[in-house]
Amino acid sequence: xxQVDLGRTGIKVSEICLGTMTWGTQNTESEGHxxxxxxxxxxxxxxxxxxxxxxxxxxxxxxGRTEEIIGTWFAARGGRDRVVLATKIAxxxxxxxxDGAWPTAALMRQAVEGSLKRLQTDWIDLYQIHWPARxxxxxxxxxxxxxxxxxPVKVEALMLELLQESAKLIAEGKIRAIALSNETVWGAxxxxxxxxxxxxxxxxxxxxxxxxxxxxxxxxxxxLSVMEDMPLLAFSPLACGILSGKYQGDVTPPGSRxxxxxxLSGRVTPRTFMVTQEYLDIAARHGLDPCQMxxxxxxxxxxxxxxxxxxxxxxxxxxxxxxxxxxxxxxAEIAATHRAHPQPY
Numbered sequence: 001x002x003q004v005d006l007g008r009t010g011i012k013v014s015e016i017c018l019g020t021m022t023w024g025t026q027n028t029e030s031e032g033h034x035x036x037x038x039x040x041x042x043x044x045x046x047x048x049x050x051x052x053x054x055x056x057x058x059x060x061x062x063x064g065r066t067e068e069i070i071g072t073w074f075a076a077r078g079g080r081d082r083v084v085l086a087t088k089i090a091x092x093x094x095x096x097x098x099d100g101a102w103p104t105a106a107l108m109r110q111a112v113e114g115s116l117k118r119l120q121t122d123w124i125d126l127y128q129i130h131w132p133a134r135x136x137x138x139x140x141x142x143x144x145x146x147x148x149x150x151x152p153v154k155v156e157a158l159m160l161e162l163l164q165e166s167a168k169l170i171a172e173g174k175i176r177a178i179a180l181s182n183e184t185v186w187g188a189x190x191x192x193x194x195x196x197x198x199x200x201x202x203x204x205x206x207x208x209x210x211x212x213x214x215x216x217x218x219x220x221x222x223x224l225s226v227m228e229d230m231p232l233l234a235f236s237p238l239a240c241g242i243l244s245g246k247y248q249g250d251v252t253p254p255g256s257r258x259x260x261x262x263x264l265s266g267r268v269t270p271r272t273f274m275v276t277q278e279y280l281d282i283a284a285r286h287g288l289d290p291c292q293m294x295x296x297x298x299x300x301x302x303x304x305x306x307x308x309x310x311x312x313x314x315x316x317x318x319x320x321x322x323x324x325x326x327x328x329x330x331x332a333e334i335a336a337t338h339r340a341h342p343q344p345y
Contacts, residue, residue, distance in 0.1 A: 001043030007204045009177045013046035013084045019310030024054035024065030032069040042321045050088035056260040063096045071120035084125045091131035102133045105165035127175040131182035138182040140266035163200040181207035185220045210234035225303040237307040240264045243294045245280045267345045275344040278337045
């Protein structure tokens with residue numbers, strides 16, 4: 001697995017990242033350990049988690065369990081320095097984590113300490129703010145996005161507070177770099193501006209949704225990503241499994257994510273399966289595995305993209321980590337399909 005630079009951090013990571021959010025609900029501890037073993041054997045040394053995980057569903061009872069599973073793997077296997085580990089602080093409003101409290105400097109420190117304990121490690125390589133503490137357009141909120149309730153003075157004050165605390169945590173060796181997740185273009189630009197103005201840590205990357213079916217990143221975000229050397233950590237590159245084709249015909253396989261989340265967080269719409277079939281047909285015409293095609297597509301973008309690949313079985317994970325190169329013809333057909341169906345959900 002090729003190693004790439006993580007923005008300007010000086011940290012090298014595998015060009016594919018291992019997603020962990022199913023460990024603790026859809027996956028047992030032993031299954032999570034098996035996936036970590038497989039990933040590391042395949043050269044995937046970059047792993048992503050969050051204090052909120054696992055999902056499907058998110059609950060008070062399970063929040064933090066994914067990090068605990070990673071921690072027991074470290075305790076059993078050792079070699080913490082073999083892995084570049086990313087996790088996240090909840091952005092607020094999620095009742096399962098600290099009763100939905102919005103992050104502050106004190107709560108960021110509390111969250112870091114909690115993650116370090118669960119992960120059984122002394123440091124976190126990449127610490128991300130899971131979503132902004134304000135109105136934003138992610139998770140299908142783009143359809144009714146209204147930024148007017150955001151108070152720019154309060155937003156900027158909170159950003160500065162969190163950057164100042166991140167500087168202390170970096171100086172203490174508890175985190176190595178700070179980053180964003182589910183952020184907007186304006187938000188990222190403001191974080192960068194404040195860091196430059198006050199000599200504080202620079203946001204290293206952004207983790208936003210990106211796939212053949214969800215390409216909000218392709219315009220203004222793409223420009224900022226390139227110009228500021230802020231890589232995209234692309235979550236849900238398979239559109240929550242939709243691009244595998246397993247839900248075609250509007251079916252719900254037992255044990256699948258859809259069995260726990262029927263509309264896949266708003267991704268199932270009247271157009272979803274029709275557009276999915278267009279991409280499945282491209283893969284079939286060229287003899288490609290549709291999941292491998294979808295993941296390979298993210299690596300062709302004109303901005304630096306690191307897809308986050310997860311699975312509910314080691315067989316799925318092994319297949320999804322198999323890297324292929326897409327021909328110009330395949331890319332042309334993907335472009336034509338996207339132009340015809342730019343936003344299926």
